[in-house]
Amino acid sequence: MKPGSLTLRLSILFALTTVLLLAGIGAYLYRFLDVELMQRDHAELAGKVALFRHHLAAVNSLSQIVAAPNEFRDALIGNPHLRLALLDEAGNVLLSSADWRPGAEILKVPVAADDMPHGAAIQMPTPGDPYHTIAAWGALGGSAGGRALIVLSLDSREAQGLLAEYRRALFAAMLFGGLAAAALGFFTARNGLRPLRRMAETAGDISASRLDHRLEVAIAPQELKTLAAAFNAMLERLRDSFSRLSDFSSDLAHELRTPINNLMGQTQVALSRTRSAEEYRAVLESNLEEYEWLARMIGDMLFLAKADNAHAPLNAEEIDLRAELDKVAEFYEALADEAGLKIVCTGEGRIVADHILAQRAIANLLSNAIRHTPPGGEIRAAIVATDRAVELRVSNPGPGIPPEHLERVFDRFYQVDGARERSDAGAGLGLAIVKSIMRLHGGDARVASEPGLLTTFTLRFSAGGGQA
Ligand SMILES: Nc1ncnc2c1ncn2[C@@H]1O[C@H](COP(=O)(O)OP(=O)(O)OP(=O)(O)O)[C@@H](O)[C@H]1O
Ligand SMILES: [Mg+2]
Known part of the structure; x- marks a missing residue:
């Protein structure tokens, strides 16, 4: 003992x-x-x-x-x-x-x-x-x-x-009573704690490959039911994270395979016979695009990994959200013009945030909107400030997102069917980054979409800002 x-x-x-x-x-x-x-x-x-x-x-x-x-x-x-x-x-x-x-x-x-x-x-x-x-x-x-x-x-x-006799008898009774009670208590406690030992044995059987095991809440004693239920809930979360992790690595492998195959294919073709300098140049330029794509994806992944174990303090300060929005909108203006789109910004609001991260979140939303808005459409970015929060709503007309995908668009690598075939599509990390950034700021990101009509992404910064 x-x-x-x-x-x-x-x-x-x-x-x-x-x-x-x-x-x-x-x-x-x-x-x-x-x-x-x-x-x-x-x-x-x-x-x-x-x-x-x-x-x-x-x-x-x-x-x-x-x-x-x-x-x-x-x-x-x-x-x-x-x-x-x-x-x-x-x-x-x-x-x-x-x-x-x-x-x-x-x-x-x-x-x-x-x-x-x-x-x-x-x-x-x-x-x-x-x-x-x-x-x-x-x-x-x-x-x-x-x-x-x-x-x-x-x-x-x-x-x-x-x-005096009585006192002696009393002390003897206390001594023997105490010893007897200790012995009795020992056996009672051992007996009473048996369910706990059984739970521990079951818990001991659980490993990464057997995350499906659960403690039996129904037969657990009343006092241990909450513990068993909490333990099971923890297992559920663990299994969830675990499967997400393995999904993530398989997605990652998948995403890496295409550009690397492209690189290999192009290089093999180029090497199959002697080529002119222009031809080599063309291959290298094409390769460069793939490298850039890979570099961007790796950069995004790195960002997400860092945001996940957010130990680094946020570089948060009070900023003018409208000023940041205008900067990003200006950056995307050329791209929007090219696609025949207009970006309209409205509203004012001050938030406490890291301005680089805020710009990155806004940029990810605008680049998505530009990608999904049909020519001639208008993208609206509206800042709505209430006393408890400041919201940025980016909406665009277009095909929208079917309801069954809404929940998952913020997941890593998640792309609504068909996105992958588009030449300008990324890896599907943009919204995951937006979500991470919002989590770092103690806010959240939501989406609402009426397919064929309007899709709206909302970033909500709590009025105080800061790390959650
Ligand atoms: N404004 C929008 N309208 C319709 N669908 C959208 C919109 N924004 C995002 N989506 C859908 O959500 C998916 C996930 O978006 P996300 O930004 O995470 O990835 P991506 O844009 O495909 O790639 P990346 O951002 O890494 O370049 C997109 O593939 C797209 O299908
Ligand atoms: Mg995107």
Whole structure:
């Protein structure tokens, strides 16, 4: 059992609880017994005081007591634990059992004479003096009056012994109770934690190639159901990421194959026989295009990989979104003109963002729009600022995106059927980059499209900007 073991912890807790409980109950009973014994002693002493007061009332003078001490002594027969002393007002002992002289303390306690017959001084037993002592005045009979101090003392060692015995029994009970509880707790916890061990075994069986395994939530105990469900959800996400990762590598291989095949084909053809300088030049120029395409794709991939583990801080500052939009639109104006298109920008808004990244996102949307707008169409880029967010909406007429593809256009390498055949089409990374950029800024990117009518991409920057 390791120090962090739940079983160990539960056993210890179990034992501690038991010991505490036993100690609490034991202390309560101990106190009860203590008080009870004390009261019994007191009752006995009070009874004897009453008895001696009665005897004193039958006596006329103190000298009579000294003359016939046995009348008083006899009252103690059968009470070996009791000691008696009778004193006069000056403190002289008139009579005592076994020459006992009461300690000075009890005599110092003033017992008011006018409190008779109830007043009494009491001295409780202490470890040094195990006697329970009581002192009270008793009035003499006869017309002369007078009184004597009755001092009675009860040996409480027996009661103390009983209490000591009780304490020992209590400690033994606590010790054995604690040990028994620890052992019991150990077995109970082990038993109770069995489902957890089973879950751990199942979890241990899961590996990259067996991500389909799931914990059985239905038969898991109530307390572990949430854990099992959360674990399963985690597996689901893992499997998702995993399959995305393998899709990604196969897509990547696929994307690389075409340009490399082209390069190889062209080069092989060129090398098959001697060619003129112009012919070589033409091959090299064609190759350069493929290289550029490859370089762009690799650059995009690199960007996405970096954005994915966004450790580098954003170079964010407050920028004028309209100014950035105008810059990008101007850059694309020639291309738009060539295609017979118009780009119309409207609205104003300030955001906190990295202006290079913002430009890149806008550029990706505009280049898509230009690519998909039929000649004569108008591309609108509108900035709409509310107090909570600033949105940039880029819309263009055209064939649009069928609803079943809407969800996936932001995925890497995803292109709506047919895009790949276009000569100007890229690798399908543009929108994935847009999405990454928006995620880095704590915003998001959405698309809405009515096929044949209008397609609108919306970038939403939260008003505060910054990294999410
Ligand atoms: N404005 C639009 N109208 C219609 N379809 C669009 C529009 N913008 C994007 N799409 C579709 O979404 C797909 C993904 O776009 P994305 O920008 O990610 O890739 P791409 O433009 O094909 O390649 P890249 O951007 O890497 O050059 C496109 O292939 C296209 O089919
Ligand atoms: Mg694109």
